[in-house]
Amino acid sequence: MGETVGYEVKEGIAVLAIRNPPVNAVGADVRKGLAEGLRRGIADPQVAAIVILGAGRTFPAGSDMREFGETPADPWLPGLCNEIEACPKPVVAAIHGTALGGGFELALSAHYRIASERARIGFPEVTLGILPGAGGTQRAPRLAGAADSLDLMLSGRPIGVTRKEAAPYIDQIVHGDLETEAIAFARGLLAQGKGPRPTRDCRKGFDDPAAYQRAITLRKEVVADRPDRAPGEIVKCVEAAELLSFDMGMAFERAAFEDCVRSDQAASLRHVFFAERRAAKFPELDGARPRRVAQVGIVGGGTAGRGLVLACLEAEFDVVLIERNGPALRDSLGKINAYLDRQVAQGRLRGQLRDERMMRIHGKTDFVALSEADLVIEAVADDLREKEQVFYQLDAVVPEGAVLVTTTMRHDVSRIAKQTGDPGSVLGLGIGTPAHLQRVAEVIVPSEASADAVAALVGVLRQIRKIPVRVGGATAHIGRAMADACRHAAELMVEDGTTPYLVDEAMRAYGMAMGPFERLDRDGLREDWALRRAMAERGAPEGRQVAILDRLCEAGRFGKAAGKGYYIYDSESPQGRKDPEVIALIRAERESKGIQAQGISADEIQRRCLAAMVNEGARLLRLGVARCPSDIDVVMVHGYGFPRWRGGPMKAADLIGPRIIQRDIESFAAQDGVFWSPEPVFDSLFKAGQGFDALNA
Ligand code: 3HC
Numbered sequence: 265m266g267e268t269v270g271y272e273v274k275e276g277i278a279v280l281a282i283r284n285p286p287v288n289a290v291g292a293d294v295r296k297g298l299a300e301g302l303r304r305g306i307a308d309p310q311v312a313a314i315v316i317l318g319a320g321r322t323f324p325a326g327s328d329m330r331e332f333g334e335t336p337a338d339p340w341l342p343g344l345c346n347e348i349e350a351c352p353k354p355v356v357a358a359i360h361g362t363a364l365g366g367g368f369e370l371a372l373s374a375h376y377r378i379a380s381e382r383a384r385i386g387f388p389e390v391t392l393g394i395l396p397g398a399g400g401t402q403r404a405p406r407l408a409g410a411a412d413s414l415d416l417m418l419s420g421r422p423i424g425v426t427r428k429e430a431a432p433y434i435d436q437i438v439h440g441d442l443e444t445e446a447i448a449f450a451r452g453l454l455a456q457g458k459g460p461r462p463t464r465d466c467r468k469g470f471d472d473p474a475a476y477q478r479a480i481t482l483r484k485e486v487v488a489d490r491p492d493r494a495p496g497e498i499v500k501c502v503e504a505a506e507l508l509s510f511d512m513g514m515a516f517e518r519a520a521f522e523d524c525v526r527s528d529q530a531a532s533l534r535h536v537f538f539a540e541r542r543a544a545k546f547p548e549l550d551g552a553r554p555r556r557v558a559q560v561g562i563v564g565g566g567t568a569g570r571g572l573v574l575a576c577l578e579a580e581f582d583v584v585l586i587e588r589n590g591p592a593l594r595d596s597l598g599k600i601n602a603y604l605d606r607q608v609a610q611g612r613l614r615g616q617l618r619d620e621r622m623m624r625i626h627g628k629t630d631f632v633a634l635s636e637a638d639l640v641i642e643a644v645a646d647d648l649r650e651k652e653q654v655f656y657q658l659d660a661v662v663p664e665g666a667v668l669v670t671t672t673m674r675h676d677v678s679r680i681a682k683q684t685g686d687p688g689s690v691l692g693l694g695i696g697t698p699a700h701l702q703r704v705a706e707v708i709v710p711s712e713a714s715a716d717a718v719a720a721l722v723g724v725l726r727q728i729r730k731i732p733v734r735v736g737g738a739t740a741h742i743g744r745a746m747a748d749a750c751r752h753a754a755e756l757m758v759e760d761g762t763t764p765y766l767v768d769e770a771m772r773a774y775g776m777a778m779g780p781f782e783r784l785d786r787d788g789l790r791e792d793w794a795l796r797r798a799m800a801e802r803g804a805p806e807g808r809q810v811a812i813l814d815r816l817c818e819a820g821r822f823g824k825a826a827g828k829g830y831y832i833y834d835s836e837s838p839q840g841r842k843d844p845e846v847i848a849l850i851r852a853e854r855e856s857k858g859i860q861a862q863g864i865s866a867d868e869i870q871r872r873c874l875a876a877m878v879n880e881g882a883r884l885l886r887l888g889v890a891r892c893p894s895d896i897d898v899v900m901v902h903g904y905g906f907p908r909w910r911g912g913p914m915k916a917a918d919l920i921g922p923r924i925i926q927r928d929i930e931s932f933a934a935q936d937g938v939f940w941s942p943e944p945v946f947d948s949l950f951k952a953g954q955g956f957d958a959l960n961a
Pocket residue numbers: 286287289325326327328329330341362364365366367369388389392395396397398400538541542
């Protein structure tokens with residue numbers, strides 16, 4: 265037997281211990297080891313029962329996803345689960361850590377399940393574009409009925425085993441050493457004369473057929489509009505569990521699983537799962553000796569600063585918040601307090617925790633209060649002079665080796681760092697607002713930055729549960745550059761004949777959380793306008809310029825906060841409504857340039873926006889701003905509303921074919937030859953017969 269599954273007989277019980285760190289994923293070796301261990305236990309006359317458990321930190325957290333997309337080696341997990349269930353001796357699954365997906369299915373095929381009190385169970389498959397494919401859709405409803413088992417499968421969220429929804433799956437919660445408890449449990453079964461109890465024979469979940477059907481009908485309605493396919497398939501499989509025999513239900517589930525696992529959606533969602541983990545592996549972390557961060561300073565208590573404060577408090581840091589004067593400080597602290605109060609009122613936070621958090625904020629108006637801060641994040645307005653002033657002041661007060669972080673979106677981090685005596689300790693941070701609700705954070709690493717500083721910031725970001733993404737250089741942000749490229753393609757299309765509303769509609773239909781013009785309105789147009797004017801003063805920018813945004817700003821339309829931008833916002837339409845004035849303004853602009861309006865289809869809009877993003881992504885890779893294509897995907901999925909099930913723009917390009925995207929870019933060149941010029945990487949990928957994924961290695 266391979267070493268991935270240990271076999272030991274203790275007190276007449278065979279203990280099969282899965283050893284496949286870090287998460288005991290059920291890959292080919294584990295399946296083979298379990299099958300061999302099971303057969304050995306069945307054949308051994310000294311063995312009266314079998315226990316399956318995970319060595320190390322967890323019961324298996326799922327099938328090994330790296331095998332998906334390939335033909336799995338024998339034995340397959342569904343077959344192995346059936347073999348476990350058919351075992352003539354009782355089989356006990358002893359769960360700790362996270363028994364997820366294929367791991368949970370393995371446990372469901374055992375005859376009994378015990379679990380450590382902190383263990384969690386669940387079916388995260390739906391988040392990967394697939395469904396439980398080893399009998400989960402057939403066994404779980406037999407134990408728990410349709411409603412609860414579907415909620416587990418459709419949400420994808422694991423639940424604690426002590427929750428009441430987990431009760432149908434778990435025979436006993438144990439508190440001591442799991443292996444000892446499992447052996448005692450198995451011996452107890454034998455003493456009581458209890459034998460195998462196949463889940464396939466359980467009818468408890470079907471006790472109330474009308475309730476079962478109601479749950480199916482309701483979930484069918486709920487998932488009908490979802491763009492991903494797996495949820496609908498899950499509901500159908502659970503329906504089949506009651507209507508078909510167990511074996512036919514298993515065959516039904518297998519066919520649905522095979523369809524889903526081979527789909528582009530599943531490939532994209534798997535890509536994002538691994539991309540998130542790859543992103544967090546910064547080269548600077550190897551061998552770095554980062555400063556331990558206990559106290560974080562935040563300068564600026566506006567929306568950005570407050571979000572950072574909340575995120576740091578949640579991760580139990582002490583926080584010093586600096587505001588420019590007493591009233592501003594009181595206002596900011598009041599808003600933080602009000603937010604935490606709302607959390608308490610909604611039952612999301614215990615009152616005691618709110619009090620503890622408020623006690624950990626130290627609001628001050630004097631930078632001297634930062635004399636013990638290990639890491640300070642500046643979150644003042646994105647004005648270069650103001651930021652330089654802050655860093656000049658910080659340099660005088662923070663302890664030696666403290667890490668200083670700027671949230672500038674547009675300015676050179678190295679230039680800001682020059683205000684300090686230790687530029688190697690200065691980094692940039694790109695994070696959306698409100699920061700405590702964001703998943704991704706771009707870490708801008710100028711060439712002079714020290715590895716220790718990077719490691720300290722990455723450590724803090726991990727603690728506040730962000731996915732850090734490395735951005736090389738001192739001036740760029742991945743997400744911002746990608747959004748700008750998409751926006752320029754969209755502006756060209758509007759000037760050529762379509763409307764901002766049709767562009768936004770088409771991009772939402774593609775799956776984006778919002779269209780480029782809705783995003784502009786939300787972020788405010790003023791800053792872009794100022795930047796464009798500054799650039800124009802430095803000389804005419806290259807390529808075709810679209811001045812519609814300038815015309816809107818000249819008319820006082822600065823975006824959502826101003827009540828109007830591309831859309832109008834009022835109490836009747838807080839989300840914004842179309843405005844004929846904007847259409848007239850665009851028409852006038854077009855006429856002034858002698859452009860004949862031409863309609864552009866939704867499909868064409870989507871192609872152009874995607875091509876613009878992919879070409880920009882390729883440029884960011886060439887410049888070393890982005891380390892790999894999947895980092896770009898992570899930023900776009902988590903920070904810019906790109907549909908996760910499309911995997912991000914670079915993955916989407918691979919699925920379409922980079923050569924096709926390149927041809928698109930070439931064909932758009934008539935509109936703006938400078939902008940629509942394909943990056944050299946397209947040719948090299950084509951010659952090597954590769955996609956962008958090859959650059960993720
Ligand atoms: N397959 C392959 N690798 C996996 C994996 C899996 N199912 N789950 C985790 N890993 C890898 C990660 O990629 C990571 O690798 P790395 O160190 O090389 O980057 C390593 O294990 C550790 O993972 P995390 O960094 O995510 O560790 P955490 O402690 O933060 O989280 C976890 C642990 C909660 C178990 C999390 O890894 C997780 O959610 N895993 C996925 C669980 C899942 O989706 N299971 C279902 C799989 S599909 C399935 O089972 C189909 C079946 O129905 C047939």
